[in-house]
Amino acid sequence: MMRGIYKSFPGVQALENVDFDLRAGEVHALLGENGAGKSTLIKILGGAHQPDVGQIFIAGKDIHIHSPGDALRAGIAAIYQEFNLVPTLSARENIFLGQESTTLGFIRRREELRQAEALLERVGVEIDPDIPCNQLSIAQQQVVEIAKALSLDAKILIMDEPSATLTPQEVDHLFEVIRDLQQQRISIIYISHRLPEIFQIADRITVLRDGQHVATKETTDVTRDTLIEMMVGRRLEHEFPHRDVTPGETRLAVTNLCRGNAVRGVSFSVGQGEVLGITGLVGAGRTEMARLIFSADEPAEGEIVLDGQRLKIHNPRDAIRAGICLLTEDRKSQGLILKQSVVENFGLPNLDHFARLAFVNQAQEQESLDKYVRILRIKLANSRQLVANLSGGNQQKVVLAKWLERNCEVVIFDEPTRGIDVGAKYEIYQLMNALAVAGKAIIMISSELPEILGMSDRILVMHEGRVTGEITDVEKATQEQIMHLAVA
Amino acid sequence: MRNKFSLFATDYGMLFVLLLLGAFFSGMTIARQNPTGAEAGRQLAKQILSQAGSQRHVFIAASASPDDKDFAAQLERTLQDAGVQVLATVAGGPPDVRQALDKAIAAKETIDVIATTQTAANWKLLAELGTRMPSLAKTRIVVPQSYWWPNFLKRDNLSNVAAQSAIFAIVGIGMTMVIITAGIDLSVGSLVALSAVTVALCLRDLCGGFEATVWGMVFSSLAAVAVCGLAGWCTGLLVTGFGIAPFIVTLAMMSVARGAAKILTDGQNVYQVPKSFSLFAMGRPLGIPNAVILMILLYVLAHIVMTRTTLGRYLYAVGGNREAARLSGVPVAWVLIFAYTLCGALAGLGGVIQASKLTSGSPLYGTMYELYVIAAVVVGGTSLAGGEGKILNTLIGALIIAVIGNGMNLMKFRDFTQEVVMGLLIIGAVLIDVLRRRGWKILPTN
Numbered sequence: 001m002m003r004g005i006y007k008s009f010p011g012v013q014a015l016e017n018v019d020f021d022l023r024a025g026e027v028h029a030l031l032g033e034n035g036a037g038k039s040t041l042i043k044i045l046g047g048a049h050q051p052d053v054g055q056i057f058i059a060g061k062d063i064h065i066h067s068p069g070d071a072l073r074a075g076i077a078a079i080y081q082e083f084n085l086v087p088t089l090s091a092r093e094n095i096f097l098g099q100e101s102t103t104l105g106f107i108r109r110r111e112e113l114r115q116a117e118a119l120l121e122r123v124g125v126e127i128d129p130d131i132p133c134n135q136l137s138i139a140q141q142q143v144v145e146i147a148k149a150l151s152l153d154a155k156i157l158i159m160d161e162p163s164a165t166l167t168p169q170e171v172d173h174l175f176e177v178i179r180d181l182q183q184q185r186i187s188i189i190y191i192s193h194r195l196p197e198i199f200q201i202a203d204r205i206t207v208l209r210d211g212q213h214v215a216t217k218e219t220t221d222v223t224r225d226t227l228i229e230m231m232v233g234r235r236l237e238h239e240f241p242h243r244d245v246t247p248g249e250t251r252l253a254v255t256n257l258c259r260g261n262a263v264r265g266v267s268f269s270v271g272q273g274e275v276l277g278i279t280g281l282v283g284a285g286r287t288e289m290a291r292l293i294f295s296a297d298e299p300a301e302g303e304i305v306l307d308g309q310r311l312k313i314h315n316p317r318d319a320i321r322a323g324i325c326l327l328t329e330d331r332k333s334q335g336l337i338l339k340q341s342v343v344e345n346f347g348l349p350n351l352d353h354f355a356r357l358a359f360v361n362q363a364q365e366q367e368s369l370d371k372y373v374r375i376l377r378i379k380l381a382n383s384r385q386l387v388a389n390l391s392g393g394n395q396q397k398v399v400l401a402k403w404l405e406r407n408c409e410v411v412i413f414d415e416p417t418r419g420i421d422v423g424a425k426y427e428i429y430q431l432m433n434a435l436a437v438a439g440k441a442i443i444m445i446s447s448e449l450p451e452i453l454g455m456s457d458r459i460l461v462m463h464e465g466r467v468t469g470e471i472t473d474v475e476k477a478t479q480e481q482i483m484h485l486a487v488a
Numbered sequence: 489m490r491n492k493f494s495l496f497a498t499d500y501g502m503l504f505v506l507l508l509l510g511a512f513f514s515g516m517t518i519a520r521q522n523p524t525g526a527e528a529g530r531q532l533a534k535q536i537l538s539q540a541g542s543q544r545h546v547f548i549a550a551s552a553s554p555d556d557k558d559f560a561a562q563l564e565r566t567l568q569d570a571g572v573q574v575l576a577t578v579a580g581g582p583p584d585v586r587q588a589l590d591k592a593i594a595a596k597e598t599i600d601v602i603a604t605t606q607t608a609a610n611w612k613l614l615a616e617l618g619t620r621m622p623s624l625a626k627t628r629i630v631v632p633q634s635y636w637w638p639n640f641l642k643r644d645n646l647s648n649v650a651a652q653s654a655i656f657a658i659v660g661i662g663m664t665m666v667i668i669t670a671g672i673d674l675s676v677g678s679l680v681a682l683s684a685v686t687v688a689l690c691l692r693d694l695c696g697g698f699e700a701t702v703w704g705m706v707f708s709s710l711a712a713v714a715v716c717g718l719a720g721w722c723t724g725l726l727v728t729g730f731g732i733a734p735f736i737v738t739l740a741m742m743s744v745a746r747g748a749a750k751i752l753t754d755g756q757n758v759y760q761v762p763k764s765f766s767l768f769a770m771g772r773p774l775g776i777p778n779a780v781i782l783m784i785l786l787y788v789l790a791h792i793v794m795t796r797t798t799l800g801r802y803l804y805a806v807g808g809n810r811e812a813a814r815l816s817g818v819p820v821a822w823v824l825i826f827a828y829t830l831c832g833a834l835a836g837l838g839g840v841i842q843a844s845k846l847t848s849g850s851p852l853y854g855t856m857y858e859l860y861v862i863a864a865v866v867v868g869g870t871s872l873a874g875g876e877g878k879i880l881n882t883l884i885g886a887l888i889i890a891v892i893g894n895g896m897n898l899m900k901f902r903d904f905t906q907e908v909v910m911g912l913l914i915i916g917a918v919l920i921d922v923l924r925r926r927g928w929k930i931l932p933t934n
Contacts, residue, residue: 296815320817334815337808339875348805349816351798358797402816 014040015051018213020206022156025185027178029192029202029219033231033393033421037211038191042158045189046078047071058156077149078158081165081419083141087134092116094133095148119147122184123177138282139170146177150186157181158189163197164419167281167447168483175201193421194448195224209233232423240454241426243433247457248272251441252324252410254293257302262288264465266302270410270441275432277456277474278445280486285465286445287329290412294319294326306410320349323409327399327416329445331392335399338388342380343369345387346402353405372401377427393424400431411435412443417451429455449479461485501920502868502884509888513895514638521637522606525555528632529562532603536630537570544600547592547627548577549585551608559605559632575599582613593623602629639898647776651769651845653890654779655680659838659857660864660882661790662720662831667865668794669827670807670874671734675723676835676861678745679716680854683839685749686712688758688849697760705765712843713836719745720832724825734828742858749851759848769844779841783883786834790879803827807874863910864889867917888913 015037022028032038043049045056047068056063058074065071071078085094095116101108116129125143133141142162149157159178163171178188178201192198198205199219207214207230214230222230228239253269263285270276278286292300295313304311306322313319319326328334336345346369347354354365369383376397380390387398396416403411413432417425432455435442446452452459459471461482469485471477523531536546548563550556560579567574575597578588585608592599602624604614609631618625639645659676666673687708691697695704719741726737769779794800802823805813814820838857843849868885870877892913896906 294815316815317817317819326815328815333809334811337805337812337875339808340804344801344804347801348813348818351801355798358799360796360798360801362796 015044015211018054018208018211020213021216022187022189023203024155024187025182026203027182027188027190027201029190029198029205030208031191031198031205031227031231032208032214033423036208036231036421038208039160040211041208042078042160042189042191045071045076045156046158047076072152072154075153075155076158077152077154077156078160079142079145079149079162080160083145085133085141085144088132090130090132091120091127091136091144091147092129094144095119095129095151097148099151115151116147119150120144122150122180123147124180125173125177137170138165139167139173142166142174143177146181154186156187156189158191160191161193161419162190163192163194165282167283169281171197193419195227196450198227199224207231228422231421239422239426239450241430241433243275243436245273245433245436247274248439251307252443253303253305255303255305257289257292257300257304259288259292259298259301262465263292266462266465266467268460268467268470270443272439272441273436274457275436275442275444275455277452277459278443278462279447279449279452279459279482280462280468282447283464284462284486286462287414288465289462290326290414290443290445293412294324296326320406320408324412325349325403325406325408325410326412327403327414329415329418331395331399336387336395338386340387341384342378342387342390342398343383345398346372346383346405349402350405368405369401372397372404376401376431393420396420396424396428400428404431408440410441410443412445414445415447416444417446417448425451449482452482453477453479463487501924502881502888502917506884506888506891509891509895510640513640513891513898517639517895517898518636519639520634521639521642522634523632524605525558526562528605529559530566532559532630532632533563533566533570535633536567536572536601536603539630545573545575545598547575547589547599547602549588549602549604549608549614550577550579551605552580553607556605556607563603582611585611586613589621589624593621599624599627602627604629604631606631606634640895645894645898647772647780649887649890649894650780650783651777652894653886654769654777654783655838655841656857656860656864656889657783657883657886658779658786658841659831659835659861660868660886661786661879662827662834663861664865664868664870664877664879664882665790665794665803665827666734666831667862667870667872668803668807668874668877669824670810671727671824671827672738672862672872673720673723673828673831673835674735674738674858675719675741675745676831676838677854677857677859678742678749679719679832679835680839680842680857681749681851682719682745682752683712683716683836684843684849684853685753685758685839685851686715686849687840687843688761689752691762691765692758692760698762700762700765705762705768709768709840712840713833716745716836716839717829717833720829720835721825723832724828727828728821728824746851753849753851755851757848757850761843761847761849763847765844766847767844769841779845782837782841787880787883794879799823799826804875807876809875860889860910861886863914863917866914866921869917869921871921885917 018037018041020041030038030041040049044051045065047065047070050066056065063074065074086097089097092112096112101111113129120127120129123143123146127136127140127143133144136144162174166174181188190202202219204216204218205222205227206216207227209231248271250269250271255267257263257266266289268276280286291297293304295315295318299314304313311322313322332338343366347360347365351360354361366383372378373380378394378397378401387395390398416428432442432444444455453474456474459474459477459482460467461469463486471481546567548560550560557579560577564574564577575592576588578585602614608614609629613620614629617627617629663673663676690708690711691700691704695701695708723737723741726732727734770777772778774781794803802818805818806820806823810820839854842853864885865882866872867888868881870882889910892909893906896909
């Protein structure tokens with residue numbers, strides 16, 4: 001279907017002679033590390049980019065896609081991580097946005113409603129089509145996007161990381177929807193970093209690496225390890241690096257942390273060199289709890305004690321001064337200033353280190369950044385490059401670099417490896433271990449249970465704002481055990 | 489090479505536009521220039537010396553106008569310094585000149601050259617000298633030579649342009665900072681009026697009106713800047729403390745400040761200000777108006793703050809992504825309050841300059857200035873979305889706006905036309921900026 005695709009951007013060969021074919025009614029997973037060229041490929045299909053060289057055929061017909069409109073007319077619809085929904089409009093209005101059914105310019109509301117209900121029924125969910133999208137859950141919004149694609153009579157559906165923000169149950173439901181679509185001979189290109197999901201849903205798998213096509217295999221012909229090997233191009237010894245630290249005495253202790261219904265009386269402690277994993281379903285209050293410690297929204301009720309001293313934290317600035325840093329789950333909207341360069345982002349929390357009498361010592365700042373670029377193996381053209389132009393993994397490394405320079409005593413990671421490829425994940429785990437060795441207290445919030453099980457010394461499970469379980473014997477813990485606590 | 493050029497072009501493309509405009513208006517305003525005053529005196533002295541050496545006897549005649557008096561005085565001084573014998577210097581009407589000439593003839597002096605101005609040379613007495621005073625038939629009459637030169641590039645005009653742009657440019661510093669934080673300040677025009685009124689009232693009521701001392705003027709100016717800084721501070725508090733949109737807060741402040749200026753003065757002009765107060769902005773001890781020097785100093789300072797200091801980084805960070813900046817420990821509220829306070833204070837300074845320029849204070853000063861200042865910032869390429877922009881480009885933007893106004897005045901366009909052109913300029917500048925961001929594609933790919 002796509003043959004010999006080449007695409008280059010200034011300084012980068014994003015795709016080099018990539019072939020890709022999709023059968024009717026199959027789920028085809030597209031795998032690869034960040035920067036492997038997956039996004040570029042689907043953006044070419046979706047009409048956001050044009051290939052330098054190469055052809056696209058649909059049902060044997062040579063298709064030229066110059067704009068998203070062309071792609072839609074060719075029956076290709078894409079659902080990106082950031083949904084294309086207008087939050088204040090209802091599900092129905094979103095589904096028919098741009099293709100309203102009208103009589104003399106008046107919207108035929110009843111007709112639309114009937115069609116919307118039919119579409120939503122086709123994907124097997126019950127959503128009131130007249131509820132504004134910002135009142136729907138992420139999973140429901142996703143379904144609205146799918147319904148919208150169906151309304152456009154899409155034959156090919158591209159789903160970019162559809163499960164990234166869903167809870168396990170929601171993912172299960174998404175898979176039911178996908179299987180339904182398969183029955184209707186709709187082809188799906190499925191992009192995800194979660195290998196177990198891919199084994200569950202995909203018929204075939206294509207792996208890209210450094211802009212080149214590595215292999216296309218039937219799912220039944222590959223194992224997890226061979227997939228990782230194909231993606232990384234080298235063998236990873238283990239997914240999670242070994243750590244040789246015995247947690248020491250308590251460093252951070254929080255007691256009875258409260259905020260409305262989101263966080264209800266959370267108490268825990270983290271020791272020296274300890275990695276405390278915190279998990280739970282989306283909405284369990286994990287992120288809210290972390291932001292509360294950091295006073296990101298409002299000062300916390302409850303007590304926060306670091307190294308025996310009670311902290312008075314009124315805003316993030318206080319928290320940072322006290323030696324606590326928070327790596328937010330959403331790096332694009334909260335962790336980085338995308339309009340600014342790498343070095344400016346790196347310097348932001350550390351300007352007091354680099355400034356003499358309010359003048360920023362740019363040479364020192366640059367030198368310090370260079371050090372982290374080496375240690376973290378950040379791939380940059382140069383440090384004046386806009387951080388927006390880095391891949392997800394490299395962006396996360398820039399966030400890490402800025403907080404490492406801060407040398408905080410308590411490091412809170414919120415979904416540290418979301419949307420990051422396997423190789424970069426491993427490096428981030430190694431770094432976490434290095435922090436533990438240095439005696440820091442580490443809190444890792446994650447929805448990915450293998451990660452929680454692989455990295456934590458101790459696990460807290462949260463549900464509806466409360467800690468519903470603590471697992472101290474991580475070696476023997478299972479995902480099922482955690483899920484039981486999470487749905488408490 | 490090409491890369492470097494395009495970098496320069498995107499960073500300082502507006503400088504190029506400014507130079508083009510300058511060239512255009514220079515070309516359109518070339519005219520025959522008749523030197524006047526001291527400058528004419530110097531020029532004519534040079535001419536006489538080069539033609540005749542120092543052996544000649546020169547008689548200087550000029551009319552009684554101030555320019556001609558300057559001319560005569562300067563010429564006499566320069567010639568005497570060069571050792572030329574100046575028989576007499578007359579600045580008056582034709583009868584005075586006639587009398588002086590008769591006296592010289594009576595004293596048996598030889599008059600080789602009569603140096604005079606264009607105006608005086610047209611008097612019947614001098615134009616028909618040979619027939620009216622036959623004894624002087626051989627005497628040559630010299631006048632300053634006229635020459636071709638653009639009106640736009642005359643020294644006086646250029647310093648006028650600079651002075652015109654000074655107020656917009658100075659207020660533009662604060663506005664650029666506010667816009668970089670993703671805000672806007674609509675109150676600056678009204679604050680210019682409030683400040684001008686405050687300084688004039690302080691001088692009239694507290695410092696003795698026309699007799700005010702230098703210290704009185706300094707005090708009044710500082711008071712005016714402080715009042716406007718306070719207004720800016722209030723804006724900042726409302727924006728940060730209550731999260732009201734800057735557009736709304738400053739729209740309200742615009743109305744409040746203008747109204748306050750009118751209340752304070754009862755809607756009247758306040759002109760009881762010492763003449764010497766105009767020296768604050770328009771005096772030129774260094775050859776260019778003080779306001780321009782002040783403007784240059786402030787820009788150097790602001791450029792350093794924005795590019796080298798923690799505060800500058802914070803301003804960009806708050807505008808680029810307020811949430812990320814806050815979570816990185818940036819004191820967002822203080823940064824915003826600073827920006828609005830400074831913007832208010834600089835608008836106050838602009839008002840003081842305005843009052844000094846016009847030696848009076850009126851509640852109607854600064855009308856529409858907020859739009860001109862925002863235009864200067866936008867023409868300078870600062871994005872209204874915040875987080876981006878260069879302070880020096882605002883200076884270029886302010887100069888562009890002043891040059892267009894001045895150039896069109898020189899070309900004798902009417903005010904109305906100027907307003908249309910100014911509007912088109914703003915659209916053009918934003919269009920260029922949008923296209924640049926998009927990589928010069930005319931339409932989006934959808």
